[in-house]
């Protein structure tokens with residue numbers, strides 16, 4: 001695949017929006033969504049142009065209570081958003097299969113966050129989302145994850161480019177741009193949306209526990 005700069009994908013986002021603005025009816029878009037914190041601003045942005053459905057497919061998240069917590073916070077925000085704005089954003093929750101998913105990530109367990117393990121994790125979730133979107137006749141598919149500073153939007157869009165097809169187009173994005181990151185943080189504050197302190201998989205969970213332990217020991221020494 002030809003390597004494209006980050007800006008190229010953001011320009012594709014703007015160009016696609018210009019095209020959609022000229023349509024009589026809003027096209028349907030399925031968005032892979034990982035949590036309320038990441039989704040709050042992209043929902044506001046995308047509902048201006050699309051008939052939006054969220055796809056909660058996140059077998060990476062460990063443990064199951066965390067998977068349920070992120071889902072219920074997402075649902076709480078979607079319900080508020082729909083009620084306050086007269087919208088009809090739909091939300092699909094997938095069954096939880098963390099064990100099988102973790103086995104797929106296991107060969108890359110020692111990779112640092114942002115490395116090969118994460119690239120595979122993006123690919124697995126986007127591929128499944130695109131499969132569902134295509135089989136169910138959505139016009140577009142995308143992921144919310146480009147809003148996060150911790151995720152590599154270039155890699156995400158490159159995966160999207162690979163998945164793009166004539167039935168369901170991939171909607172390229174960089175939701176951080178044009179103040180998206182700041183607008184998201186304002187919404188998180190306003191609606192008191194849960195902010196997790198690790199990415200999701202068991203490996204990032206263990207790293208978080210280590211971080212917490214180190215901080216605790218450092219603070220104890222300082223006392």
Ligand code: SF4
Pocket residue numbers: 060061105113114117118119121122199200201202203204
């Ligand atoms: S750190 Fe996050 S993106 Fe990376 S493998 Fe774990 S859950 Fe997936």
